[in-house]
Amino acid sequence: MTVGVHVRTRLGCERSVALALGEFHGIEPIELEEPGTLGVLIRDETLESAQARLREEVTRLENVLVAWPIHFEW
Amino acid sequence: MRINRRDFVKISAATATAASATAGTLGAGMMARPGPEWVKSVCRFCGTGCGVQLAISDRKLVALRGDVDHPTTRGLVCAKALYLPKIVHSPTRLTHPMIRRGGKLERASWEEAMSLVAEKFADAIADHGPDSVAYYGSGQALSEESYFANRLFKGGIGTNNVEGNPRLCMASAVGGYVSTYGKDEPMGSYDDIDHANVFFLIGSNAAECHPVIFDRIMARKQESNRVMVICVDPRKSPVQSIADVYLSPKPGYDLALLHGMASAIIETNRHDEEFLAEHVQFKKVVDGKPVSVGWEAYREFLDDWTPEKAEAVCGVSAQGIRDAARAFAMGPTMSFWTMGLNQRTRGVWANNLVHNLHLLTGQIGKPGATPFSLTGQPNACGGVRDTGSLCHILPYGRVVKNPAHRAEMEALWGSEEGRIKPAPGLHTVAMFNALGQGDIKAMFVLTTNPAHSMPNLNAHRRAMANAPFLCVIDAFETQTTRLADVVLPAAMWTEKAGVFGMSERRYQYQPCVVDPPGQARPDLDVLIDLAKRLEARGVVPEGFVTGKLEDADAIWDEMREASRDTAYDFRGMTRERLKRERGVRWPAPTVDHPGTARRFVKGDDPLLDAGPYADESLAEGQLKFYAASDHRAVIWLRPVVGPAEEADEEYPFLLSTGRVLEHWHTGTMTMAARELRRAQPKAFVEIHPEDARALEVSTGDLVHLESRRGEASIEARVVDMPQKGTAFVPFHWEHAGSLINDVTIDAFDAGSKQPEFKICAVRLSKARTV
Ligand code: SF4
Numbered sequence: 001m002t003v004g005v006h007v008r009t010r011l012g013c014e015r016s017v018a019l020a021l022g023e024f025h026g027i028e029p030i031e032l033e034e035p036g037t038l039g040v041l042i043r044d045e046t047l048e049s050a051q052a053r054l055r056e057e058v059t060r061l062e063n064v065l066v067a068w069p070i071h072f073e074w
Numbered sequence: 075m076r077i078n079r080r081d082f083v084k085i086s087a088a089t090a091t092a093a094s095a096t097a098g099t100l101g102a103g104m105m106a107r108p109g110p111e112w113v114k115s116v117c118r119f120c121g122t123g124c125g126v127q128l129a130i131s132d133r134k135l136v137a138l139r140g141d142v143d144h145p146t147t148r149g150l151v152c153a154k155a156l157y158l159p160k161i162v163h164s165p166t167r168l169t170h171p172m173i174r175r176g177g178k179l180e181r182a183s184w185e186e187a188m189s190l191v192a193e194k195f196a197d198a199i200a201d202h203g204p205d206s207v208a209y210y211g212s213g214q215a216l217s218e219e220s221y222f223a224n225r226l227f228k229g230g231i232g233t234n235n236v237e238g239n240p241r242l243c244m245a246s247a248v249g250g251y252v253s254t255y256g257k258d259e260p261m262g263s264y265d266d267i268d269h270a271n272v273f274f275l276i277g278s279n280a281a282e283c284h285p286v287i288f289d290r291i292m293a294r295k296q297e298s299n300r301v302m303v304i305c306v307d308p309r310k311s312p313v314q315s316i317a318d319v320y321l322s323p324k325p326g327y328d329l330a331l332l333h334g335m336a337s338a339i340i341e342t343n344r345h346d347e348e349f350l351a352e353h354v355q356f357k358k359v360v361d362g363k364p365v366s367v368g369w370e371a372y373r374e375f376l377d378d379w380t381p382e383k384a385e386a387v388c389g390v391s392a393q394g395i396r397d398a399a400r401a402f403a404m405g406p407t408m409s410f411w412t413m414g415l416n417q418r419t420r421g422v423w424a425n426n427l428v429h430n431l432h433l434l435t436g437q438i439g440k441p442g443a444t445p446f447s448l449t450g451q452p453n454a455c456g457g458v459r460d461t462g463s464l465c466h467i468l469p470y471g472r473v474v475k476n477p478a479h480r481a482e483m484e485a486l487w488g489s490e491e492g493r494i495k496p497a498p499g500l501h502t503v504a505m506f507n508a509l510g511q512g513d514i515k516a517m518f519v520l521t522t523n524p525a526h527s528m529p530n531l532n533a534h535r536r537a538m539a540n541a542p543f544l545c546v547i548d549a550f551e552t553q554t555t556r557l558a559d560v561v562l563p564a565a566m567w568t569e570k571a572g573v574f575g576m577s578e579r580r581y582q583y584q585p586c587v588v589d590p591p592g593q594a595r596p597d598l599d600v601l602i603d604l605a606k607r608l609e610a611r612g613v614v615p616e617g618f619v620t621g622k623l624e625d626a627d628a629i630w631d632e633m634r635e636a637s638r639d640t641a642y643d644f645r646g647m648t649r650e651r652l653k654r655e656r657g658v659r660w661p662a663p664t665v666d667h668p669g670t671a672r673r674f675v676k677g678d679d680p681l682l683d684a685g686p687y688a689d690e691s692l693a694e695g696q697l698k699f700y701a702a703s704d705h706r707a708v709i710w711l712r713p714v715v716g717p718a719e720e721a722d723e724e725y726p727f728l729l730s731t732g733r734v735l736e737h738w739h740t741g742t743m744t745m746a747a748r749e750l751r752r753a754q755p756k757a758f759v760e761i762h763p764e765d766a767r768a769l770e771v772s773t774g775d776l777v778h779l780e781s782r783r784g785e786a787s788i789e790a791r792v793v794d795m796p797q798k799g800t801a802f803v804p805f806h807w808e809h810a811g812s813l814i815n816d817v818t819i820d821a822f823d824a825g826s827k828q829p830e831f832k833i834c835a836v837r838l839s840k841a842r843t844v
Contacts, residue, residue: 004086004139006079006150008289011296030085031076036296039082048749051153055753065292065316068285070149071086071139072156 003050004071005040005058013063014038020061079149080142114141116574116582117155118567119738121449122286123576124151125656133589135159144656146264152285154738157747164746167549168563169592179561187560192607194543198515199613204233206515208505211238211463212522213454216572218629219598224463226605229487230614234465234474234499239522240454241464241502245826246416247447248459250425254708256701257471257641258459261673262444263578263659267294269442270408272401273303277414281312282735284448292316304398307414309802310795319398322797325728325833326717327388329420332427334384335399336434337376344403346436353699354433358711375711387714403435406442417831421823423712430709439675439697449577456575460642465499470640474498486636488618501827503820510537519546520597521564525553526740526808529829530820532784547597550742553808564597565590572626581647582657598626639686641701674699717833718821725781725835728800731814737806757812759788760802766792769840776841781834784816787841801838
């Protein structure tokens with residue numbers, strides 16, 4: 001199960017957030033052109049667990065302002 | 075490698091479909107992998123109106139993603155939208171009609187159910203007249219559905235008892251727009267977000283209720299350190315976390331704060347004299363009638379509302395009021411508000427006072443400068459407000475009181491002269507009161523759940539339970555279907571085709587791409603069926619529907635025609651065009667007109683170029699409030715009056731209700747997705763830490779809330795979010811004892827008739843530990 005997530009970070013913090021996210025198993029940050037944003041792929045067993053990781057791991061990270069899932073496949 | 079948002083969405087899709095996705099190697103190869111065919115559509119939830127793309131296989135939804143080509147939401151969606159496919163295909167959907175027999179709902183055929191509905195309506199009308207029946211609709215119905223129901227009841231049956239749940243969420247915003255500018259709906263659009271330097275969010279938890287708009291505001295804030303966010307809300311919602319100025323007025327007294335800001339603006343000469351002279355008039359109400367006054371009268375009126383005097387009433391420091399006023403006047407300023415202003419007994423006045431600030435400073439009609447009311451439902455704007463599907467209005471800015479407006483609609487609808495009544499019908503609270511008193515004999519409820527969402531619910535639920543005849547059409551079982559005499563299973567969202575009109579006047583087409591479950595049918599089919607049966611019984615004139623308006627396409631064409639020569643003119647939005655494009659913003663009078671980002675502005679608004687509002691004397695970029703009397707918008711001198719109920723010794727707390735990110739309205743849809751249900755599984759009451767100490771309550775304790783009308787027992791969350799002396803409860807859950815609307819008040823705004831969900835007096839006590 002993969003959920004694509006759009007993450008908004010504090011400006012200039014994209015790289016540090018990407019590095020921190022890269023530490024989590026099954027979470028893959030992707031640099032985006034738009035400043036202050038990152039793409040993130042969360043892979044987990046179920047949609048529910050992926051959503052929980054989005055809530056618990058991604059959005060709680062320092063310098064992450066907000067994160068929205070933007071793609072999901074059944 | 076840095077990529078853009080579009081490619082990221084493609085990569086997400088490719089990763090999800092790739093069997094080897096867990097290997098985690100991403101790159102151009104993956105982007106080229108073939109995937110399913112995607113169809114554009116619109117989210118079913120809030121008025122943000124996010125563009126989505128759907129992948130379909132065997133008439134089932136298999137994937138959903140944000141539509142990166144959507145001009146306003148640009149590929150973003152929130153968690154609720156992602157679960158829509160799961161909700162649509164939920165096993166808990168209603169699949170067959172039911173009739174109550176011997177107190178129990180039993181399975182029935184469509185023929186049995188529809189002939190019973192037609193018989194009950196026809197009998198009520200024959201025995202008690204057309205005003206003995208009523209329609210209660212929804213800002214979630216498609217535009218064609220609301221328009222058709224309105225047409226059937228007002229122009230066919232001859233009753234103005236046509237209401238809908240937008241009365242509970244948007245009516246005060248309508249009252250604010252109409253009383254200030256002469257016509258409803260925002261003049262600006264989401265485009266303005268990219269030009270604003272100041273965002274004034276008042277009574278809006280956009281972070282949870284309109285998250286994609288909130289994201290766009292944040293994106294703008296990231297672009298420049300000149301961009302400021304002012305947040306006005308008694309409760310520290312997540313919006314406050316990005317605010318540069320946070321003001322927390324005493325609940326119900328933001329009117330004083332807004333006057334205080336106006337006073338501070340004038341005190342520092344930040345008002346726009348030229349704009350005021352050219353575009354504004356001043357009014358106040360004397361003996362129940364609006365009276366024109368002048369600029370001097372307004373200035374004198376504001377002498378009573380210096381920031382210091384405002385502070386004494388609303389509890390926000392004079393300095394905070396001055397800071398907000400200074401920023402607001404600097405601009406370009408875009409205001410956003412929603413239920414915090416609307417769901418109030420002074421909702422229209424609160425709306426007026428936000429417009430006052432824009433008019434006073436000339437922060438209007440320019441890029442980034444506009445007042446903008448956010449909408450909670452996907453089609454409260456296009457479906458109910460614009461089609462005139464409330465008891466006092468008719469389509470596209472017409473009102474039932476105006477004989478010319480009635481005549482125009484009678485002619486278009488083919489109703490005989492005088493069919494449309496000149497007096498408004500029953501507004502929502504009055505309609506359910508009439509149901510309780512037995513004056514309404516038959517009621518049709520469509521795609522909404524009033525037995526959960528009405529305020530002072532005990533009384534109104536009793537009315538529904540004891541109603542002579544209640545028919546409910548919905549996609550799921552709800553509190554309301556449980557009380558109905560006939561329940562009809564509805565097709566939902568992508569199981570039917572039609573138009574949604576979201577907050578920025580954008581009408582978007584939603585295609586039918588999957589089949590409804592069981593025997594469920596689109597609401598429009600059911601309404602047409604009912605109309606034909608009433609025609610056959612002689613209740614509705616022959617030919618009113620049959621052979622004339624038998625499908626959504628024909629109805630849409632009539633709607634476009636109804637908009638001719640009105641301020642809404644969308645004749646250029648043909649069905650074909652809407653199928654192709656990602657929505658169009660009205661006015662769009664011709665098929666080649668691109669739609670209007672900014673109303674009332676020459677060069678943007680096509681109605682200033684041709685038609686009844688045309689004005690050749692205007693230069694490009696010049697503003698004209700063409701729908702307002704004397705073409706001047708109104709600054710209103712409104713008194714400051716508190717809420718219907720204040721805290722007192724007996725009920726010492728003030729309760730406010732609201733929403734959370736994962737759920738939507740009464741949870742009818744979001745509770746059908748296990749993941750959303752588990753993410754926010756039960757109701758909670760937020761209590762300030764100091765109050766919690768005094769009450770000896772900790773997070774997780776069960777708290778008993780009691781008002782003069784009812785009670786609920788809900789788990790506590792002790793957080794520094796509500797003000798001391800207040801409590802906050804989201805209203806989505808229906809499990810035993812947690813229906814917070816048993817507690818809320820049905821006092822309503824005298825102008826908009828919108829109830830005061832945001833403020834009522836309660837007492838709190840610890841019940842028992844969960
Ligand atoms: S913000 Fe509103 S319209 Fe957009 S995806 Fe979320 S619920 Fe749907």
